[in-house]
Amino acid sequence: MRKVYIQSVGSVSAQKTFDNSEFLNEISDYNDTVILAVDPAYKDYIPPAAARRMAKGIKMGVVASKLALTDANLENVDAILTGTGMGCVIDSEKFVSAIIDNNEEYLTPTSFIQSTHNTVGGQIALGLGCKGYNFTYVHAGISFESAVLDAKMQLENEEANHILVGGVDELGDHTVKIHRLINHIKPEAVSLRNVLTSTSEGAVFSEGANFFVLSSEQNSNCYAELCDLKTFNTLNEQDVETAAKDFLKDNDLTINDIDLIVLGNNGDVKFDGYYNKLSNGLFSETPQVGYKHLCGEFNTASSFGFWLGAKILKSQSIPDIVRMNAVQAKNLKTILLYNQYRGENHSFILLKKC
Amino acid sequence: MSQGVAITGMGIISAIGNNVAENYSALVEGRKGISRVDKIDTVHRDAIMVGEIDFTNAELESQLGLDSDNNYSRTALLGAVAAKQAIADAQITDITKYKTGLISATSVGGMDMTEKYYYQYLEDKKLQKYIDGHHAGDSTQKIAEQLGIEQSLVTTISTACSSAANAIMFGARLIKSGKLDRVVVGGADCLSKFTINGFKTLMILSDTYNTPFDENRKGLNLGEAAAFLVLESDKVVKAENKKVLGYVKGYGNANDAFHQTASSDNGDGATLAMEKALKVAGLEAKDIDYINAHGTATGNNDLSEGRAIIRVFGETPPDFSSTKAYTGHTLAAAGAIEAVYSLLALQHNEIFPNLNYKTQMKEFSIRPQTVLKKKELATVLSNSLGFGGNCSTVIFSKEA
Amino acid sequence: MSELKQELKEKIIEQLNLEDVSVEEIADNDALFGDGLGLDSIDALELIVMLDKDYGIKLSDPKEGRKIFESVEVMANYIAENRTK
Numbered sequence: 001m002r003k004v005y006i007q008s009v010g011s012v013s014a015q016k017t018f019d020n021s022e023f024l025n026e027i028s029d030y031n032d033t034v035i036l037a038v039d040p041a042y043k044d045y046i047p048p049a050a051a052r053r054m055a056k057g058i059k060m061g062v063v064a065s066k067l068a069l070t071d072a073n074l075e076n077v078d079a080i081l082t083g084t085g086m087g088c089v090i091d092s093e094k095f096v097s098a099i100i101d102n103n104e105e106y107l108t109p110t111s112f113i114q115s116t117h118n119t120v121g122g123q124i125a126l127g128l129g130c131k132g133y134n135f136t137y138v139h140a141g142i143s144f145e146s147a148v149l150d151a152k153m154q155l156e157n158e159e160a161n162h163i164l165v166g167g168v169d170e171l172g173d174h175t176v177k178i179h180r181l182i183n184h185i186k187p188e189a190v191s192l193r194n195v196l197t198s199t200s201e202g203a204v205f206s207e208g209a210n211f212f213v214l215s216s217e218q219n220s221n222c223y224a225e226l227c228d229l230k231t232f233n234t235l236n237e238q239d240v241e242t243a244a245k246d247f248l249k250d251n252d253l254t255i256n257d258i259d260l261i262v263l264g265n266n267g268d269v270k271f272d273g274y275y276n277k278l279s280n281g282l283f284s285e286t287p288q289v290g291y292k293h294l295c296g297e298f299n300t301a302s303s304f305g306f307w308l309g310a311k312i313l314k315s316q317s318i319p320d321i322v323r324m325n326a327v328q329a330k331n332l333k334t335i336l337l338y339n340q341y342r343g344e345n346h347s348f349i350l351l352k353k354c
Numbered sequence: 355m356s357q358g359v360a361i362t363g364m365g366i367i368s369a370i371g372n373n374v375a376e377n378y379s380a381l382v383e384g385r386k387g388i389s390r391v392d393k394i395d396t397v398h399r400d401a402i403m404v405g406e407i408d409f410t411n412a413e414l415e416s417q418l419g420l421d422s423d424n425n426y427s428r429t430a431l432l433g434a435v436a437a438k439q440a441i442a443d444a445q446i447t448d449i450t451k452y453k454t455g456l457i458s459a460t461s462v463g464g465m466d467m468t469e470k471y472y473y474q475y476l477e478d479k480k481l482q483k484y485i486d487g488h489h490a491g492d493s494t495q496k497i498a499e500q501l502g503i504e505q506s507l508v509t510t511i512s513t514a515c516s517s518a519a520n521a522i523m524f525g526a527r528l529i530k531s532g533k534l535d536r537v538v539v540g541g542a543d544c545l546s547k548f549t550i551n552g553f554k555t556l557m558i559l560s561d562t563y564n565t566p567f568d569e570n571r572k573g574l575n576l577g578e579a580a581a582f583l584v585l586e587s588d589k590v591v592k593a594e595n596k597k598v599l600g601y602v603k604g605y606g607n608a609n610d611a612f613h614q615t616a617s618s619d620n621g622d623g624a625t626l627a628m629e630k631a632l633k634v635a636g637l638e639a640k641d642i643d644y645i646n647a648h649g650t651a652t653g654n655n656d657l658s659e660g661r662a663i664i665r666v667f668g669e670t671p672p673d674f675s676s677t678k679a680y681t682g683h684t685l686a687a688a689g690a691i692e693a694v695y696s697l698l699a700l701q702h703n704e705i706f707p708n709l710n711y712k713t714q715m716k717e718f719s720i721r722p723q724t725v726l727k728k729k730e731l732a733t734v735l736s737n738s739l740g741f742g743g744n745c746s747t748v749i750f751s752k753e754a
Numbered sequence: 755m756s757e758l759k760q761e762l763k764e765k766i767i768e769q770l771n772l773e774d775v776s777v778e779e780i781a782d783n784d785a786l787f788g789d790g791l792g793l794d795s796i797d798a799l800e801l802i803v804m805l806d807k808d809y810g811i812k813l814s815d816p817k818e819g820r821k822i823f824e825s826v827e828v829m830a831n832y833i834a835e836n837r838t839k
Contacts, residue, residue, distance in 0.1 A: 049792055052771040080609075086489055087512070092548075096469050099551050104397045106807040108769075109799045112552035113615050113741070117461065117490060117512035122742025125609040131626055134609040134744060135520055138463075139491035139509040146509040150524060153531050178475045178485050233456075233498050233508035243505070299489070344495065555799060557816050616795060 010067025013208035055090035057170030060209035061120035072213035078160035079133035082121035083143030085299020089172035091115035141341030166211030167300025198267035206296020210303035223310035264339030358754035363444025363584035369405030405577025405682025427464035430493035432580035433542030444584040452535035455507035459517030459541030461686040463490035514740030519689030540582030540690035566649035566676035569713040577682025581690035603751035606630025610743030621662025623745035631747035649676020675708035689738035810838030
């Protein structure tokens with residue numbers, strides 16, 4: 001089986017990550033319950049005729065994919081794989097409310113067409129003229145990971161050489177409003193530096209798009225080797241450590257081989273216990289970093305974690321803002337990522353320096 | 355990547371039947387399930403026809419033995435019913451015995467509840483349980499729970515009308531690569547005001563029975579359905595001495611990269627998908643015995659798909675038919691219900707008729723099979739083509 | 755008639771999100787589809803709804819739209835002749 005490498009990255013997030021020459025040099029602070037992605041100059045990337053129907057998620061996805069292609073110095077790819085947990089919520093909301101408000105009359109097609117889950121993947125293909133394999137995974141907190149798994153299998157089995165893979169989710173007003181009602185969003189404003197130690201329920205909601213070119217070829221731009229990935233639809237809190245150990249064992253590794261763990265804590269007291277099992281247990285002596293205080297929570301926020309892991313391995317540096325404990329990394333060779341959302345859809349990813 | 359992918363069970367609920375046997379008898383008797391919409395209160399009632407499933411949500415909930423505080427969307431209900439049938443058909447009693455995953459497909463997800471309670475959520479606390487049931491992955495999580503699939507690979511694909519074909523494809527690849535021993539694959543979509551009005555704005559809904567590949571076709575009828583297949587590795591089939599219904603022999607996905615909703619005039623994406631599937635199957639065009647076409651009965655699809663069929667198979671392609679006249683277009687579930695129909699065709703050596711066909715299309719000379727035909731079948735090719743240029747083909751075979 | 759044409763240009767720009775196009779840039783006889791303004795089949799469907807909603811003209815076949823939406827001039831003439839509101 002061939003190896004799989006993260007060849008390039010492209011990120012649009014609540015931090016100014018679209019400039020890939022930087023690595024969290026300046027931090028956008030907030031004191032809020034919902035934070036928005038920092039907008040790149042979309043016009044520089046998307047022609048106006050194409051952009052006129054695009055909601056923010058589609059624009060973020062298209063820009064992040066272009067950044068990744070540019071970083072990889074590629075014009076096209078063999079396949080496009082997209083993950084999105086909630087899909088195109090802005091256009092969905094627009095169309096549903098139009099149906100109700102106008103009693104099914106005088107409806108126009110644009111928001112319906114744009115609301116389809118595979119709009120981002122389809123638009124990227126349309127923009128590139130890419131006729132290759134094009135899948136969209138829509139499974140909540142592992143939407144992105146499912147796309148990565150699919151890409152990894154294709155690269156390993158020589159079905160493709162370069163694949164664009166990404167995660168994208170956007171915020172919609174009504175979606176935010178109703179998720180406040182069911183306490184998925186924090187009841188009180190929290191600042192960036194306090195969110196991960198917050199004692200309330202819910203998360204700080206956000207949006208973003210992180211795309212990557214995964215390749216079977218290694219070149220000088222390579223960020224990391226993608227060694228393994230595993231997802232679980234369910235996992236009990238008491239089984240997380242065993243699952244982590246088994247995952248490492250599958251890769252002939254032990255806890256001591258892990259130089260850094262990237263955790264998806266979002267400061268929700270109801271569900272951060274899963275992460276605490278690892279950070280206070282198996283990995284208490286391992287350097288730990290978090291990222292959701294930077295990018296906020298959304299179904300594909302783990303794609304930002306993937307971006308972070310890749311950037312750390314390539315730059316061989318850890319920005320202070322992501323550190324969650326005082327343990328210093330001796331080496332930066334092997335990184336483990338763990339994420340879950342609301343106790344469901346867990347994922348482990350193993351990255352190695354290349 | 356050398357393993358065979360055996361199909362050992364299937365389940366289905368559609369407008370023409372609540373299980374595999376009922377669907378089969380409707381197919382051979384030429385009985386369509388298209389009617390005026392009953393369960394959705396829409397101003398378009400008299401202007402459209404749909405393929406609706408008779409059971410109410412309450413009836414489906416009681417079949418599944420759900421508590422009254424459940425938050426199942428109709429998509430989840432239909433999906434759970436069909437997936438359980440598939441597991442029973444495969445005679446699986448201990449789901450944990452082998453590494454088992456679930457790949458489902460949906461486009462509507464929990465939209466039926468969202469559109470019903472959109473503003474009421476803000477006032478009525480009792481309804482708020484459905485908020486978390488909106489996202490597409492929710493129905494899949496519930497189906498996994500119903501099947502007892504835990505701590506495993508469970509995910510959802512949404513690529514519009516090709517979704518379930520892609521779920522079958524991904525499942526087959528997971529078996530071939532040895533990631534899973536067994537995987538339940540398929541899709542579910544319920545009818546909703548969202549899709550009814552959406553397709554209405556595209557002006558591609560017929561006001562009468564849909565007529566695939568007919569010169570005077572007026573558009574599609576929407577339908578609701580769910581269907582699932584159980585795919586198992588050679589290892590499991592051997593160890594359990596399983597009865598095999600057929601094999602997933604080949605598959606291909608390609609993007610038209612032409613237009614957001616319309617297919618290219620010459621069916622570039624569909625042509626590529628069929629060619630890829632033949633290559634994976636190690637078959638040539640002449641080896642295909644029957645094509646279950648996507649055939650939605652829209653002006654655009656049938657022309658584009660027909661041309662793609664001619665590009666791959668020449669002017670005298672194998673027998674082909676669309677079963678959309680029976681069920682309506684069931685969107686994300688279409689690839690799965692047509693997989694069940696393809697397997698029934700293989701099992702019974704029968705080609706199901708393309709109903710409602712009268713007039714030859716003027717752009718080409720190929721015509722669908724319009725009456726039930728008995729014929730020894732070894733391979734069936736099934737197409738599913740969707741928005742976003744997403745084109746998929748799956749080839750099913752009797753032998754590995 | 756020139757009022758109606760002005761109105762149509764404004765509506766086309768607004769309804770179809772042609773953010774970087776101004777009313778002055780659309781000449782009465784410019785082709786709206788293809789090489790002209792570059793509109794496509796989705797825009798045609800949007801314009802069909804506009805005809806219905808604002809002028810009370812119902813089209814049942816999208817193909818009819820193509821001829822009517824040839825240019826602002828053609829559109830305005832058609833609306834003037836057929837409008838019910």
